[in-house]
Amino acid sequence: MTPEAAFTPRDAGFEARVRASFARQRVMDLIGARLATVAPGHATIELPWREELTQQHGFVHGGIVATIADSAAGYAGMSLVGPGSGVLTVEFKLNLMSPADGERLEACGTVLRPGRTLQVTRADVYKHREGERSLCATLLQTLMTVEGRGERG
Amino acid sequence: MTPEAAFTPRDAGFEARVRASFARQRVMDLIGARLATVAPGHATIELPWREELTQQHGFVHGGIVATIADSAAGYAGMSLVGPGSGVLTVEFKLNLMSPADGERLEACGTVLRPGRTLQVTRADVYKHREGERSLCATLLQTLMTVEGRGERG
Amino acid sequence: MTPEAAFTPRDAGFEARVRASFARQRVMDLIGARLATVAPGHATIELPWREELTQQHGFVHGGIVATIADSAAGYAGMSLVGPGSGVLTVEFKLNLMSPADGERLEACGTVLRPGRTLQVTRADVYKHREGERSLCATLLQTLMTVEGRGERG
Amino acid sequence: MTPEAAFTPRDAGFEARVRASFARQRVMDLIGARLATVAPGHATIELPWREELTQQHGFVHGGIVATIADSAAGYAGMSLVGPGSGVLTVEFKLNLMSPADGERLEACGTVLRPGRTLQVTRADVYKHREGERSLCATLLQTLMTVEGRGERG
Numbered sequence: 001m002t003p004e005a006a007f008t009p010r011d012a013g014f015e016a017r018v019r020a021s022f023a024r025q026r027v028m029d030l031i032g033a034r035l036a037t038v039a040p041g042h043a044t045i046e047l048p049w050r051e052e053l054t055q056q057h058g059f060v061h062g063g064i065v066a067t068i069a070d071s072a073a074g075y076a077g078m079s080l081v082g083p084g085s086g087v088l089t090v091e092f093k094l095n096l097m098s099p100a101d102g103e104r105l106e107a108c109g110t111v112l113r114p115g116r117t118l119q120v121t122r123a124d125v126y127k128h129r130e131g132e133r134s135l136c137a138t139l140l141q142t143l144m145t146v147e148g149r150g151e152r153g
Numbered sequence: 154m155t156p157e158a159a160f161t162p163r164d165a166g167f168e169a170r171v172r173a174s175f176a177r178q179r180v181m182d183l184i185g186a187r188l189a190t191v192a193p194g195h196a197t198i199e200l201p202w203r204e205e206l207t208q209q210h211g212f213v214h215g216g217i218v219a220t221i222a223d224s225a226a227g228y229a230g231m232s233l234v235g236p237g238s239g240v241l242t243v244e245f246k247l248n249l250m251s252p253a254d255g256e257r258l259e260a261c262g263t264v265l266r267p268g269r270t271l272q273v274t275r276a277d278v279y280k281h282r283e284g285e286r287s288l289c290a291t292l293l294q295t296l297m298t299v300e301g302r303g304e305r306g
Numbered sequence: 307m308t309p310e311a312a313f314t315p316r317d318a319g320f321e322a323r324v325r326a327s328f329a330r331q332r333v334m335d336l337i338g339a340r341l342a343t344v345a346p347g348h349a350t351i352e353l354p355w356r357e358e359l360t361q362q363h364g365f366v367h368g369g370i371v372a373t374i375a376d377s378a379a380g381y382a383g384m385s386l387v388g389p390g391s392g393v394l395t396v397e398f399k400l401n402l403m404s405p406a407d408g409e410r411l412e413a414c415g416t417v418l419r420p421g422r423t424l425q426v427t428r429a430d431v432y433k434h435r436e437g438e439r440s441l442c443a444t445l446l447q448t449l450m451t452v453e454g455r456g457e458r459g
Numbered sequence: 460m461t462p463e464a465a466f467t468p469r470d471a472g473f474e475a476r477v478r479a480s481f482a483r484q485r486v487m488d489l490i491g492a493r494l495a496t497v498a499p500g501h502a503t504i505e506l507p508w509r510e511e512l513t514q515q516h517g518f519v520h521g522g523i524v525a526t527i528a529d530s531a532a533g534y535a536g537m538s539l540v541g542p543g544s545g546v547l548t549v550e551f552k553l554n555l556m557s558p559a560d561g562e563r564l565e566a567c568g569t570v571l572r573p574g575r576t577l578q579v580t581r582a583d584v585y586k587h588r589e590g591e592r593s594l595c596a597t598l599l600q601t602l603m604t605v606e607g608r609g610e611r612g
Contacts, residue, residue, distance in 0.1 A: 024209040027217060056177040056304040062242045063223045064180060067216025089215045090424060091448055093246035093399055093552040093599060095579045097572040112597060113556040118396060120554045138571060140552060140599045142397055142448060151209040244601055246399040246446060246552055248426045250419040265444060266403040273401045291418060293399060293446045295550055295601060330515040333523060362483040362610040368548045369529045370486060373522025395521045399552035457515040
């Protein structure tokens with residue numbers, strides 16, 4: 001198995017379920033992020049640079065980079081669980097490689113290891129700056145599948 | 154040296170410098186966080202629960218927990234660098250231990266290893282819920298000292 | 307709950323069980339490590355410096371530091387699970403803070419968050435050098451409880 | 460820049476330098492690991508399964524998996540530094556995805572972000588078992604370049 005592996009979802013309706021869950025993450029509205037693409041074992045979130053998201057140097061704060069990377073990797077994992085299930089983040093590590101100062105960020109989540117109880121996922125965050133796309137941060141994450149835990153209505 | 158060690162700041166004006174830098178982190182306004190305490194090698198940030206900060210279950214999103222933990226640990230480190238210096242986060246790892254669903258969160262940053270170029274820091278995040286304070290998340294971080302890098306005015 | 311919390315073991319025979327498991331870790335013989343202390347939620351492993359454990363500068367290799375830290379934190383967690391259970395490491399992060407060049411290393415594992423399925427644990431690694439004890443590395447770990455998985459005889 | 464990027468080494472003699480450094484890592488002899496391939500920004504280490512490397516279930520201990528992954532990623536980084544320089548591991552995170560129980564392990568290190576002072580690297584560890592190769596663990600690492608720090612003779 002490699003990161004490039006094709007994954008078979010357990011739930012044919014995975015995209016609608018992932019999109020509905022993303023819509024319940026109020027914080028995505030607050031920061032202005034949108035869920036761009038969902039595929040089995042993959043999800044991409046985009047975030048335009050905004051003044052209100054910055055730290056002291058004018059870059060997007062590392063915690064906000066973490067927010068979109070955590071959700072992109074989390075929804076990559078959620079695309080593979082069964083219809084009655086959700087996922088929770090157990091932990092993640094984020095390496096910040098260059099200042100998050102482009103016009104927009106793009107977090108690409110991928111499942112590395114699917115599994116019934118635990119999944120290992122990754123998200124690479126790219127910045128788009130003056131027409132160029134470059135790697136800005138990378139996140140390595142552990143997810144836990146939660147059964148029958150209702151998301152709020 | 155232990156986490157409980159007393160640290161001697163290189164800059165007697167460390168608290169004013171840290172508070173000025175925090176004030177430049179626009180994202181703290183956006184999420185409603187405030188810098189509670191600053192001491193040599195320590196900093197504490199508080200964040201009241203707000204609907205706009207939540208993920209799909211109604212808990213504060215892990216990336217927002219990371220935002221206050223990253224800054225609390227970062228300002229713990231910044232309290233120890235010289236007057237012309239700042240810090241940047243190289244990387245961090247966050248373990249989420251229980252849902253961030255209290256009335257407010259409190260991120261307590263501490264320096265584990267001071268150093269001229271690199272510092273290792275930690276932040277423990279507590280939730281306050283119905284009068285009880287319990288450990289909610291912990292972050293382990295690497296900081297790099299940056300010399301003469303101007304923060305924005 | 308804090309790292310200093312007192313833990314109540316589910317199995318009164320936890321120390322014998324932990325010591326028997328440690329004795330099955332052949333790698334501990336290979337590197338010359340010994341299990342010093344076991345208490346509910348805590349375990350300590352000692353490792354004398356040896357030429358064969360070193361990397362290119364003559365310090366104990368970071369992976370060997372990880373080996374004793376991973377097991378110290380793992381056995382801290384194992385001390386709290388029920389009689390028929392064991393633990394497996396899901397993941398860990400290690401920060402190396404100063405060269406592992408003392409006469410011996412001491413890895414002190416502690417449970418941060420006990421739990422039936424997952425535990426979060428930490429290990430601080432100290433070096434003893436010319437009569438002084440100083441923090442050398444720290445590890446933050448996630449453990450999974452495994453039921454009825456036989457260790458080898 | 461992507462993980463697949465081609466890297467230009469600063470030192471044409473990088474392979475000899477990396478191989479000489481590996482030969483000074485005594486721990487590699489102890490565990491029976493060998494440096495298989497070195498290329499700009501890449502290094503691969505192989506480790507046959509051996510009883511003396513195991514933990515309580517008979518799998519290679521996670522710390523030994525970390526040992527080869529840390530060195531594979533570290534030598535990937537060292538292949539890109541200048542002739543008078545070396546690297547030290549600042550920190551790493553390791554996710555263990557399946558038991559290390561094959562006939563041999565293969566750790567493939569890659570540079571994600573080259574840099575003069577700090578590098579971010581990754582190592583994927585595969586197990587070879589009954590003719591199949593599968594992902595067993597992944598490591599995400601930060602390296603620091605050290606100038607003029609002599610390795611031992």
